[in-house]
Amino acid sequence: MSDTSDETQLLISRLSATQHLSHADIDVLRELPWRVEDKAARAQFIREGDTPTESCLLVRGIVVRSRYSMQGQRQILSLHIPGDLPDLQSLHLEQLDYGLDAVTPCRVAFVEHAVLQRLFDTSPALAAVFWRESLVDAGLYRAAIFRNARMKPTVRLANYICELHRRHEAIGLVTPDGFSFPLSQELIGEALGLTNVSVNRSVQTLRDQQLIRMDRNRLLVLSWDALADLAEFNPTYLQLRD
Amino acid sequence: MSDTSDETQLLISRLSATQHLSHADIDVLRELPWRVEDKAARAQFIREGDTPTESCLLVRGIVVRSRYSMQGQRQILSLHIPGDLPDLQSLHLEQLDYGLDAVTPCRVAFVEHAVLQRLFDTSPALAAVFWRESLVDAGLYRAAIFRNARMKPTVRLANYICELHRRHEAIGLVTPDGFSFPLSQELIGEALGLTNVSVNRSVQTLRDQQLIRMDRNRLLVLSWDALADLAEFNPTYLQLRD
DNA sequence: CGCACCCTTGACAATTGTCAAAATGCGTGG
DNA sequence: CCACGCATTTTGACAATTGTCAAGGGTGCG
Numbered sequence A, B: 001m002s003d004t005s006d007e008t009q010l011l012i013s014r015l016s017a018t019q020h021l022s023h024a025d026i027d028v029l030r031e032l033p034w035r036v037e038d039k040a041a042r043a044q045f046i047r048e049g050d051t052p053t054e055s056c057l058l059v060r061g062i063v064v065r066s067r068y069s070m071q072g073q074r075q076i077l078s079l080h081i082p083g084d085l086p087d088l089q090s091l092h093l094e095q096l097d098y099g100l101d102a103v104t105p106c107r108v109a110f111v112e113h114a115v116l117q118r119l120f121d122t123s124p125a126l127a128a129v130f131w132r133e134s135l136v137d138a139g140l141y142r143a144a145i146f147r148n149a150r151m152k153p154t155v156r157l158a159n160y161i162c163e164l165h166r167r168h169e170a171i172g173l174v175t176p177d178g179f180s181f182p183l184s185q186e187l188i189g190e191a192l193g194l195t196n197v198s199v200n201r202s203v204q205t206l207r208d209q210q211l212i213r214m215d216r217n218r219l220l221v222l223s224w225d226a227l228a229d230l231a232e233f234n235p236t237y238l239q240l241r242d
Numbered sequence C: 001c002g003c004a005c006c007c008t009t010g011a012c013a014a015t016t017g018t019c020a021a022a023a024t025g026c027g028t029g030g
Numbered sequence D: 001c002c003a004c005g006c007a008t009t010t011t012g013a014c015a016a017t018t019g020t021c022a023a024g025g026g027t028g029c030g
Helices: A006-018 A023-030 A113-122 A124-150 A153-170 A185-192 A196-208 A224-230 B006-018 B023-030 B113-122 B124-150 B153-170 B185-192 B196-208 B224-230
Strands: A035-039 A044-046 A054-060 A063-068 A074-080 A099-102 A106-112 A212-214 A218-221 B035-039 B044-046 B054-060 B063-068 B074-080 B099-102 B106-112 B212-214 B218-221
Touching: A006 A023, A006 A054, A006 A124, A023 A124, A054 A113, A063 A185, A063 B124, A074 A124, A074 A185, A074 B124, A106 A113, A113 A124, A113 B124, A124 A153, A124 A185, A124 B063, A124 B074, A124 B113, A124 B124, A153 A185, A153 A196, A153 A218, A153 A224, A185 A196, A196 A212, B006 B023, B006 B054, B006 B124, B023 B124, B054 B113, B063 B185, B074 B124, B074 B185, B106 B113, B113 B124, B124 B153, B124 B185, B153 B185, B153 B196, B153 B218, B153 B224, B185 B196, B196 B212
Parallel strands: none
Antiparallel strands: A035 A106, A044 A099, A054 A106, A063 A074, A063 A099, A212 A218, B035 B106, B044 B099, B054 B106, B063 B074, B063 B099, B212 B218
């Protein structure tokens, strides 16, 4: 067990961020056979309409779930950071209704559906763990629907930043100088249903109010309370254990 | 087994609309003990922040999952029709991040989490069936995010109508004069992120184009192909079996 | 060093929201 | 069965927000 791979360790700490794992569960997870692949920035490595036979774990980098309009504009449905399982759904859905795009260069680990299936058939506890994971994922969707429909651009951006901050924090990726933030303002717009221009204006508002420091590489929250307040941020849906 | 209750029968046909159930599964489902309650129109019977110990099956009427903004406006996250399980999630999530509002007078059947838990612990097959159900539910969220962010009001409404039509069709609730549609235009706006005025203008556009007939009680699609075309409707995400 | 890509800014257009009032429809009680 | 009252739909004028378009300036990578 001393040779626990990076993938396994990452998955375990990620799942632990939102729920309790028994030793037995952990031991079983260690046995999962992963196939690791690296993806280039901008690569779409799973496409809408595909019927994958594997699910994947994001090990390094940023991946977005997305859907394209007829005019070719991308709508980002959710954004994923290391430890996330961005297409766990494909285990039970025949045809995917979204694609997965690497935003940055990424490392992705794949595991066969058949293997997961066998795992869940023998361990109801682990089935529940992964099911719950997909339910938390659905909570992110609800937050997105609400945010995009009911919040003005600046509040919307602030709220999104709060979510990303807490998610990074939950897996230990926030340092005193903030967290890795390799997202263009155009891409943020694709997630929030705004134009790059509108995102830019909102970014400047938050900067002017001394709430954040943000460049193409990192994002630092200068005043969490003030930001969360402006953002009307209620973290219940993230289901993080204290 | 001849005294199979309405609830049970409804649940079975609903699950069958999107997946295959074995005879063994069906037999087990028949044993579920339901507690039936009627709710008045407009009653919020589950609140954001609650920690329910039961999940529910909608037997009759329309229910919406919703979240309220600070200014008190309601955002509808999803709309549910008979056969749906609108808070299956609560089985695995501690605190709900949404409420359930009855739109019309409703009949709702409740089943204890503990009972479901036992069921899923003993039958991985049924656990998978319900898990999958919650994944289809997440697909509705993805559709909503895309629709609300990328579609103009009229297309958005058309797309939503297509979804509702197919969902009603899947459970046999569409007749030659359409399907039951007790939704005010204001409520539709709360789902689509539009004002009642904007919804009204879109309704008139669709009517003028002879695509639908719609009043406060029923909705009839006059030309499915034309409507689906205008709506850029791709039903993959509903995961309906042909 | 130069070429992409991204951020920033400004002027302007267009869509959708806001507000208010009239018309219509529905349910209830007399 | 009719009358009344409330909720909903419809309409129009207007305001405001956000999108569109275009150009200039940075920045980093090859």
